Amino acid sequence: MGPPARIDDNIVEAIGQSNLVRLNKIPLLLAAKNENDDTITPPTPAEVVAKIEFTNPGGSVKDRIAREMIEDAERNGEIKPGVHTIVDVTSGNTGIGYGVVAASKGYDVIQIIPEPYSVERRALMMALGVKVLVSNKKDGMDGACKIHREVMQKLGPDKSWAPRQFDNPGNIKAHFEHTGPEIWEQCGGKVDAIVAAYGTGGTLSGITSYLRSKNPNFKCIAVEPMEQSLLNGDKPGPHGIQGISPPFLPTNVRIEEIDEVIRCPTSEAMKTARALAKEEGFAVGISAGANAWAASQVANRPEWKGKRIVTIFPSAAERYMSTELYESVRDEATNLPLSTFNPGTVIEG
Ligand code: PMP
DSSP, X not given: OOOOOOOOXXXXXXXXXXXXXXXXXXXXXXXXXXXXXXXXXXXXXXXXXXXXXXXXXXXXXXXXXXHHHHHHHHHTTOOOTTTOEEEEEOSSHHHHHHHHHHHHHTOEEEEEXXXXXXXXHHHHHHHTTOEEEEEOGGGHHHHHHHXXXXXXXXXXXXXXXXXXXXXXXXXXXXXXXXXXXXXXXXXXXXXXXXXXXXXXXXXXXXXXXXXXXXXXXOEEEEEEETTOXXXXXXXXXXXXXXXXXXXXXXXXXXXXXXXXXXEEOHHHHHHHHHHHHHHHOOOXXXXXXHHHHHHHHHHTOGGGTTOEEEEEEOBBGGGGTTXXXXXXXXXXXXXXXXXXXXXXXXXXX
C-alpha cells in the first residue's frame, strides 16, 4: 500500500494554503539606512513574516476572493455556469483570479481594467479566456464603472452577475475564514500585528478581524502610498504602486479597525521589491515591496522588541516586467548578446 493520494480535483482546490516565510535580511538592510541606527543590532527588535500569496494558481492573493465570491453566489443560487457572465472592474489580479475559477467551473468573464495597469495582467486574463475591456486612463475609476454598467445592461440581469469586489462581503470572508486562520496556525498562536496595504481592503480587514478575535491586542497597520493617503485626508492622486489605494475608500476597508497608517513612497516600494528578489529570493510585485518596507519600519522600533509582524506578498514579479519595476531588466535580457563563451575550454582546461 502506497501513501494516501492527495490530488486536488481541480485548480480551484489549489487556491490558498500559502507558506508563511520569515524575512531575514530586508528589515536589517532597511534599518541600516536610517541615520541613528546604532540602536539596531541583529536581529531587528521585531520579526517580520510574509504570507507568500504569489504561489496561488493565478499568481496573486486575489484568487482567494474570486473563489469565495463565485462560490457564495453559487450557494445562494444567484449564478450558474453556462448561463451567467461574470462582470467586474479590476486592476488585473482579481480578473485573473476570476479567469482561473471561471475556466475551471465553466463561466464566461468580462473584465474592465483601467489603462495604466500592466499589459501582463491583460494578457494573462486573455490567456484564461477572459474578455478584457480597457478603460481610458483620463476617465479614471468612474470611466471603468460606466463601462461596467453598460455591459451589465447589455447582457441583462438574467445573464450577467457583478461580484463588486470593493463591497462584496465574501471578499472579507475569504480572508476571515481562510487566510487569517492559516496565519494563526502557522504562527502557532503567536502573532502581534499585520502591516499591509489595501486595494479593496478585503485582505487587511479579513485577516485583522480574525486575528483580533484570537488576540485582542492584535494591531492593524495600514500602508498607503506617500503620494496618496486617503486615510490621512489626502485628495486622490496618482501613485505607482499597482493594485493598492484606489482613488476612493472602499466599503471593504474597515477604517475603525486600523490603528496606524504608514505612508510608503512609490520609489521605496520599488527598491524594496527589487531587494527582496536579489537579497532573499522573493520575486514579488510592487505592493509586496511597499508592505515589506512598511513592516520593516515597524520591526525596527525598539519598543516592538519580541513582537511578530505578519505582512503580505500579494503578487509575483513576472507581472511587472513591462513596468518601471523591471523594464530595464527585461530590456537588458532581450538584448543580451549571444555568448562567445565556449564551455569546452573550461572542461578541458
Ligand atoms: N497588491 C496587489 C498587487 C493587488 O492586486 C491587490 C488587490 N487589488 C492588493 C495588493 C490589495 O488587496 P485587497 O484588495 O485585498 O486589499
